[in-house]
Amino acid sequence: MKAFNIVIAGVGGQGVLMASKVLAESALASSMDVKQNEVHGMAQRGGSVISFVRIGAKVHSPVVLPGTADILISFEPLEALRYLHYLKPGGKLVYNKACINPSTVAAGLATYPGDVAQRITAACPDARAIDALQVAKEAGNAKAVNMVMVGSVMKGLPIDSEVVEGVVREISRGKGEDVNMAALRGGAATA
């Protein structure tokens, strides 16, 4: 089996790393080999963040190469467009509709492009946009966007959804378990 490649993109502070952890742990719980990789440090301060999860019988490199991702999950539209070239032809894209201004836009040095959604659709016609912020708020916490995003791709993974649910329950035990589970299921319902 060739490795199944997942790329998760977003903005520092959105919980990209926690989402990656859920997917990686779910793979291990399904007795698969897994490697997960992201870049820390500077990237944390509101910068653009990208994380890789590779799942398979045996995984070597922790890095997903451009043009080879089976799924791209983006927590923000502009970041979806930025990392769209990681997707392989026919790969799946799900992104959160809620925009966050980059510092360059907030400082008036650049403008947030008005045609992000159109450009995404042009490149990837069956891309799915979801209102993860709204779903997370309904689940009880705007910060649960990451769990909504995981839920939204759950059905397309080579992992059983029950395993993912079990991992989320385990990881968030005592720390917003109900909210996270509601967010995960809310995300799954968008599919």
Next chain:
Amino acid sequence: MKKIISGNEAIALSFEDSGGVFASGYPGTPSTETLEEVARLGNVYCEWAPNEKVGLESAIGASLAGGRALATMKHVGVNVAADALMTLTYTGVNAGLILMAADDPGMHSSQNEQDSRNYAKFAKIPMLDPADSQEAYDYVRAGFEISERFDTPVMLRTTTRISHAKGVVEQKGKVAAKVGELAKDVPKYVMLPNFGKIKHVAVEERLLKLQAFAEESPLNRVEMNDPELGIITSGISYQHAKEAFPQASFLKLGLVHPLPEQKIRDFASKVGRLMVVEEMDAIFEEQIRAMGIRVDIGKDRISLCGEVCADIVREAAGAPATSAKTTPAGDLPLRPPTFCPGCAHRGLYSILSKLKVFVSGDIGCYTLGALPPLSAMHTCICMGASISAAHGIAKVNEIAGRTEKPVAVIGDSTFFHSGITGLLSMSYNAGNALVIIMDNRTTGMTGGQENPGSGRHIQGNPAKEVDMVSLVKVLGIENVFEINSYDLKETEAAIRRGLETPGPYVLVDKNPCVLRYRVKKPLVQVSAEKCTGCRACLKASCVALGLKGSGEKPKVSIDPNICNGCGVCSQHCKFDAMTVASGGSHESI
């Protein structure tokens, strides 16, 4: 039980499982989580040192006292610790000692790309280079055994994609921590010239023994497959090469210094084309060529700069890259890292930017002040260099008859690391710079680690808290004042005073890091009627700000999910369009 952990976490776990007794280090990406994980696991004593040299020296003491010891740092930290390292290679160890050095090929979060394998050659000591989390775990155990068997410090090198990549790890049996006798052996541990001369001979002999060990050790293994292409590699490069050519033959090096010459010869004689895959410097390749062995593919095809990936390996060997060649979308606004909403550094830099002074910067969150729109930092070299460089600038300005006084900006952790000595020199040598210490009571950039000013140890328990102002006074600086950089007027006045007063002048901003201390104040609001769209507030460079509506002059809006209520933007507004709710505080909680 199997678990998914990063290379850093694996090193920490193995340190504990391998009978480790003492660990020290200084935070630096990508090494930081190693020591944090030792602290979190909670079974072995560990501490943050003010800098890497102190960390290594303390680990040497621990080893002398009979405890297995670990010192952690990033690649540039080894430069700081190098002084101690070069003599440690002569003295050798009592209990096992590992120096973990985390390299950052691709410079994800560093000021340079430097290959620590050079240090192992330079110091004539063994180095291990793990290729995944499991090996990171296994090599700590092996490292202690080598260290004790050959009486040598061992360097454990990682790179960003080992330190931060997570993989599956299975724990091996625990070695009970035991503390041996404190070593008293003057000729071995007192490096007077006469003893040092004897030890140099011992170092060279040790290297020969290690070479023989490298030949037989399973740390260096051959994977014979299709002999047409043979690849010599190590660490993360092994994974990229394996990804590119799963069917090729490999000599996978785990002990990367000294090299197993005979093993390399045998391998080279059995393969059609010999390829050497290594990130950054041509360390293996140069040594292999010096053995008189032909290398068919090496650094002529793989760059000395940046990271290696499977596609680079494929293309270097003349194979096509991954099928789908894709290009990133162009012309997108960049999303560089920036100060957190509410960070105290923002106010300070907007004033420095307005005053157009020369700012000598340092390593930390505040380095981000160099980026537009603040663009208020003009040099940044290494930890602690801000103050000493400003001193040099001031002296030359004086010689050249220029009157402007340079400003040095440094954080508390960096000041404790190696800023103190620079300020001491400025005081002693009658320098003339304004030094601003951004004392946010943490090591911000690496994620908020404790330091001698934060009042806590790495375990989170209370510690002695150094008072910055008193410390500066003790160094002989008479003009030292506290400022509050959330108050732009007051801060500007203080900076102007500092620039006008001759001689060293220190301002200490004591606002805590809002991320580390979770500071939150009520939101700032914009009145759409009063806002003229002049954009003056955007100078605050805060991601909570945005322009709303179209037309010539869109008005400013504040994203309530992001605003931290610091009110710096409102002080830029001449039209009173921004309301700062009262209440809340920036005190630490």
